[in-house]
Amino acid sequence: MTTTRFAPSPTGYIHIGNLRTALMNYLIAQKTGGTFILRIDDTDPERSKEEYVDGIKEDLTWLGLHWDRIERQSERLDRYHEAADKLRAMGRFYEAFETPTELDLKRKKQLNMGKPPVYDRAALGLSEEQKDALRAERGAGVWRFKLDQERIEWQDGILGDISIDAASVSDPVLIRGDGQVLYTLASVVDDMEMGVTHIVRGSDHVTNTATQIQIIEALGGKPPAFAHHSLLTGPQGEALSKRLGVLALRDLRERGVQPMALLSLMARLGSSDPVELQTEMATLIDGFDLGRFGSAPTKFDVEDLFPLTARYNATLPLAAVQDRIDALGVPPEMAAQFWEVTRENITTLDDLDGWWKMMREGAEPQIDPEDADFVKEALALLPEGPFDGETWGAWTAAVKEATGRKGRALFMPLRKALTGQAHGPDMSALMPLLQVVKARGQ
Incomplete structure (x- = not known):
């Protein structure tokens, strides 16, 4: 059975890039009748906030992306430490003590020599006495996974054949000096134990995937099927910031x-x-x-x-928006006609408020100077309300008879005078909803 997962960190609200990953994994699971897991990556106690966990659930529920089960990595720390012990026993996990400044100097030196800026594995040459001395001086070190320096290959669901030389990648840090288990290890353990079969994520994770494949294999697992979607840019190709x-x-x-x-x-x-x-x-x-x-x-x-x-919104039945319309104060007997008139003339449902305000209070008339006398004469012919479905046709016929205007020159000035807009619903349907016509001073 297909099992996918979405593993957000509760350090902020879901953004559009997160959604792309969540949606693809959700659709794959749904299409195959599989399982979609929501996995909260909350191993960072400092940055993870419960309000963001709630926000993630709220956003996914709003979208209709329903998870089959939820997991929290903070409740599985013992599983990650067991995996770390296993890697240590295999000689695939080692402690390193370099400071960020020392690592930065090493990278600069390698770049100056035309070499890839990867960790030089100096920690592997430390004796136990040297390690004890460094711990006493600097505290606990980070724990790195020792990569087999060979090519890592897989068939990517989007990118096709991928081949990465592990010698060009630094041994990844899986546990920080303060003991925090990092995503790379936690994700591997979870994917294995939760039976995840397919993983879709951003193309910025390709190198991360290569290292995870080796970690999975070292722990005796079978890597899932990976796919890496393209990254989003702005409309002009500019970088998108998830913080926007x-x-x-x-x-x-x-x-x-x-x-x-x-x-x-x-x-x-x-x-x-x-x-x-x-x-x-x-x-x-x-x-x-x-x-x-x-x-x-x-x-x-x-x-x-x-x-x-x-x-x-134009496809929605009245029942789907009844509460919104009721909240505006539209009389029940007018609700159906109000929705029929406005449904194809709004962008968001919030636009309904403007339409009802115009109908209830009247619109500021838009009258071009050359049409001022015509509009004044036409409004004098407008019958007293309330209006009905015949009012527009009868009125415009009378105005045409009195002024000789016809076509667009007749209808457009009258629409703008009554609604303040050059475009909108069919006026015959709109007229019965107009309760005030400001152009007449009512």
Whole structure:
């Protein structure tokens, strides 16, 4: 059975890059009837916050990405230390004591010599007495995994054949000097013990994947199928910062973006398939194909979400927005007509407020100077309210008869005078909802 996971760190809220990873893993699991695990990477006690754990759950629930089970790495520390002991016994785990400054000097020296800036394994030459002395002087060291310096190869689900020379990679630090288990080790142990079969993540993890494959094999496991999606850029190809608030899912939600609009975009962005609005998760799942994605950096423009949101909102039945309409104060007998008139003339549901305010209080008329006399004459012919579905047709016919205007020259000035806008709903349907017409001074 296919098992995938999404493993966010609760050090902040989910951003658009996180979502891409979560969604791909979710869709793979759903398409195969498998298991999707939400795994909270909270091994850093200083930066991990419970409010972010709650925020992650809230955002995924809003999107409809439901996990089959949840795990917390902070509750599995004993499993990671057992794995570390196993690696030590195999001679694949060693303690190193260099300070950040010393490591930086080593890297600069290697670069100056035209060599790759990888850790030189100097710690392997330390005697037990030297290690004891360094511990006494500096405290506990970091623990590094000793890579087999050979080529690491795998068939990537997106990038194709990957081959990395382990000799060009530093032995990864798996446990910090303060004892904190780092993600590279915790993830390997979890993936093995939780039966994870497929992992999709960003292409910035390719080197990390190579080292994890060796760690998995050293611990007697079989590496899962890996795939690395392209990284997102801004609309002009600029780097995206995950710290930009506009890209946090909760900020998009606050701006009225609909979950299916967001998911429809992210499920196709960077693939050879066109972006198409889907209104049901099942359709999104059926149409997902990891093999259609490419490796090139993928441009993301937050503004693309709003036309999709508008189209999604237009498909909603009255029942889906009844609470929003009731909260505006729209009389129950007008709710159905109000939604029918506005549904294709809003971008987000927040725009309903503006429409109802215009209907309830009247719009500031927009009257071009050359139309001022015409509008004044036309408004004198407007019957007293309340209006009905026949009012617009009868009124414009009377205005045409009196002024001789027709077509756009007739209709546009009248629309702008009554609604303050050049575009909008069919006026015959809108007129019964207008309770005040400011242009008449009512």
